[in-house]
Amino acid sequence: MDFDDTPEEAIFRREVRAFLNTHASPKSPSSRGLRRRFIRDAADLAAAKAWQGKKAAAGFAAITWPKDLGGRGGTAIEQVIYNQEEADFDVQRGAFEIGLGMCVPTLMKYGKPQQLKRYVAPALRGEEIWCQLFSEPSAGSDLAGLRTRAVRDGDDWVINGQKIWTSGAHFCDFGIIVTRTDPNAQKHAGLTFFFLDMKSKGVEVRPIKQISGAANFNEVFFADVRIPDEQRLGAVGDGWKVSLTTLMNERLAVGDNTGPAVEDLVDLARGLDLDDAPALRNGAVREKLADWFVQSQGVKLTKFRTMTALSRGQTPGPEASITKLVSAKQGQDIAAFAVDLLGMAGAVTDTELSPMHAWFQQAVLQAPGLRIAGGSDEILRNIIAERVLGLPADVRVDKDVPFNALPTGAR
Amino acid sequence: MNFDFSDDMKLLREEARRFLAERSSSKQVRLVLDGKTDFDRALWQSMAELGWLGIAVPTDFGGSDLGYEALCILAEEVGRACASVPFSSSVYLATEALVLAGTPEQKRAWLPKLVSGKAIATFALAEGAGNPSARKIKCVERDGRLSGTKWPVADGAMADFAVVVAQSADGTPSLYLVDLTASGVTRAPLQTLDPARPHFKLTFDSVPAERLSLDGRGWDNIVKFIERAAIVMAFEQLGGADACLASATAYAKERYAFGRPIGSFQAIKHKLADMYVGNELARSNAYWGAWALTKNAAELPLAAASARVSATQAYDFAAKESLQTHGGMGMTWETDCHLFVRRSTILSGALGTTSFWKDRIVTSLEMRNAP
Structure with a gap:
């Protein structure tokens, strides 16, 4: 038992350190309270993009992704080593964690080859930023209770509804979104997953002022937003399954x-x-x-x-x-x-x-x-209890019932 | 990064777990709890035959020389089984004291006997209320004879000898080897919260005492020794805490109320999730201790204190909340919950309570973070 790197890991760590020492400054005790964890303005965003560009050029932007998509083709342990080392440096964070941690990996699993060719590399280089449009006013911990509707219209889908808590939506170029396409089905069964251009007509982003006074996340409204069927990820009705791919990466990204x-x-x-x-x-x-x-x-x-x-x-x-x-x-x-x-x-x-x-x-x-x-703390305790300890699931009143027949309370 | 036990060690853990599940069921533990016998002699003899009593002792003295990771693993399983054997007293306290600080003659005389189970030993530190402190040691040695009172001392009646902390003539606390069968030794049984681990009050009236080597001299050396044992004890506590979680989880799955298993209620789920979190934090801190022990690392004092505090907190929480999960049944003599409440309580006091270890943690942090 020891805390040592293997010889290969040690070589990789030295490479990472050399890169960081050349391009970034180490954190100092005097910078406490001033560190750049969120994007506050255009200058922060530019700094984050510049840093991402340097990482990509040096091959550290996505260590575990395949080489043909611009990744390093490295191992999970190498990604962890990179993160450990970068944590000691004062670099601008807060723009790419969700896009590269959650959104693009989902695209990589369900997207078509020409889509990967178009979107993955610019995201890696920090030129395009992605956000995750999941939570809604009436669907937070109970994500599958979401109500944003997508209706098929020829080769397009038409989206109406509202998302909330969307980190970075105000500076993002693209988003992944899960919608309800069949309200008559049981709630997990009627969902479908897409990606979209955040500049599409009918998308409106309104920042939410938080208790700290900052506005890192947003409400996003959809009014007759058209998405081509090409941008569907996974089969119609398989949105829940696709969402789980995204969520599996979430705690790492947060x-x-x-x-x-x-x-x-x-x-x-x-x-x-x-x-x-x-x-x-x-x-x-x-x-x-x-x-x-x-x-x-x-x-x-x-x-x-x-x-x-x-x-x-x-x-x-x-x-x-x-x-x-x-x-x-x-x-x-x-x-x-x-x-x-x-x-x-x-x-x-x-x-x-x-x-x-x-x-x-x-x-x-x-x-x-x-x-x-x-x-949330409460959901994590449920997850530990059910998936780790094997305790039985809670009694559910929302199973085997069409979504549009569920009780909703005041909202 | 290689911060986990090796496959060989995991195999040892599986073997030990299987063996103890069979040989140290609650039925056997209860024979001691109910006063039918003073400890599980048959189990002890089998443990000797398996080489467990000398698991970390050099082969020169008949030991298995498998190292401290193996010792920690066995302690965890002894704790899980709540076994009624003098494993802490004899194996990771007295035997370790001799390995670390015995003279060559003392090692030759005693280690082979301890390893084979022909002799049992214990460690006598406490003199009534309080945490480990040089000031509290009133036992004295003068001209090779030791006098004073030690209590509580685990396994004091079945031990052949004890490693005793006493002040030498010049006022230096030191470790002494005392034959407990000598005249002038009185061993009085004590009632404690855990009758499955008998404790005693030992009175010494001018009893012959042999000093251990210079490594057992001075309070700092004694604390170093206690720190090492505290790491192994953290594993024993961790095993107990995991047993409590397993028992509460099994009960929550099979016990129905309001038409459903109680484990489907979040009030129970969240309690058990918190127990799991506490146990995993304790496990990680205990592994840190095992690493420090094996490498004799400079961080050993901080790792030992962290392992000890984390394990004590986890066991305390798990034992109480496992009983709570069992409802009224948890309050009965028949259900095993109380065995763990008893054991967690007696172990959290042995070698000093959390306030002693927490203070040592902050002292380490003060030095480490010094501007």
Whole structure:
């Protein structure tokens, strides 16, 4: 048992580091709270595209994709190694994770050869960005309850309805969308999957202002939007099956807590007084620090176990399912604890006055989103219980009933 | 990345699991719980024959020399079976103390006997309430004779000798080898929450005591030794926690209420999912400990404390919530839930509670993160 790379992995890691050292700057403690995790404006978007272009030119944009589609033809462990190394560098993120992590892989599985030829390479180079049009106002955790309609009209389909929580839709060029084509069928059976140009006539994107004040995701409205049948992915009525391909990649794309971690809290406590003594000497503070260290170390080491399976060419075990569940909640708890530790000034978000550019305060308003995105805490617990522990599925009132006969509540 | 046990080790785990499922069922554990016998002697003898009592002991002393990963794996399975044997006391405490800090003569005299099961030993640290602390050691050695009181000491009555922590004449805490059959030793049984693992109060009245080598001298060395044992104990706790999850999951599938298996209710599902999460975090931290133990890594203190805290928390949660999942049946003597509640409680105190280990974690972090 060890944490060492195999000789091949070590060579690859050196290559990655050389690339990153040449083209990017390492993260520094002083940049905490200022890191570029979201796209805020045109400058951020340009920076993200430029970085993606460099990655693609160096062959690091999609390590596991086949070479003929512009990938590296590498292994899953190499992708993990790349991600590990890039995480130590301060590069603009937030534009390509969903498109390259979820949308284009779905296209690659169900698209026609000429479509792959047209779309995959520009996406890899960062020239075209993709979004995922799944959730709806009445279909979040219960995605299959979606209502956006697609109706066949000659060689086209006509789309009407609304999607929501669509990250990046305001700067995306293309989207993948799942729609209802047969409301008389049982709810999972009446769905069909497409991709579309986000500039199509009838598509309207409205940014949603979040509790943090930022607007990273959107509502997207469809009014008689025409999509050629050519752009259907999978058979009519097979939309649920295609969606699962996308969702299988989701938790990898959403990623973990990017907010303050326990080590940042140690640094905060080091510089603070609590009850006229250093906060780091306080028993209650130490107790919490130890709890979070053990938990975050557990998550990190669990990922190493997953990596080990990949490194050995095996399928990772179910333990990978715990990492987002644990780290999202921990991020929220650490943020709240830090604000509490700052006492009467805890709520101050002034980046000059609050430690680490008010990173902990920002996290109070950002962390809740991570507990909801990419499978809420509650859905993840259901998944662990049913798929890992083999507990029976919940009693369902929406099976074996036509979709349009289901109770809907007020909405 | 190679952060998992090898296939050979996984095979050992499967063998150990099968063997203990058969030989240490709850029926056997209950013989000790009910006071019919003091420990499972037949099982202990079989474990000796399998080479388990000297799994990490060099072959020079009759051991199997399979290393610390193997020792950790066996501890996990002993924990899963809730076995009533002095595995912690004799194998990963006293035997390890001799391996690490025994003089060549002491090793030659005792290790072959411990490995073959001809002798049993234990470790005597606690002197009543409190966590490990040099200040709390009141047992003293003067001119080769040891006096004082130790309690609770696991397996104190069946052990032939004990490795005892006592202050030497110059006030340095040190490890001593004490023959428990010598005159001047009193061994009084103690009532504890886990009668399936008998504990005792040992009183020493000027009893001959042999000091271990310099590696067993000084509080820092003693703590190092405790850290190493805590990693193995984390595996024993992890095995118990996994047994609780398995038992609660099986019950939730077969028990019906309101016309459906209780495991189909989210209240139960989420509880069991949380148990799984706790156990997997503990497993990952325990593996870190096993790695540190095998490589004698510089991170051993932090890995040991993390493994210990994670395992104690996981076992505590799993034992309580498994009982809760079993409803009223969990409160009966007949159902096995209480065996694990008992074992988790006694193990979380042995070698210091989480407050002791958490403080060590933060001390490590302070040094590691120092500006």
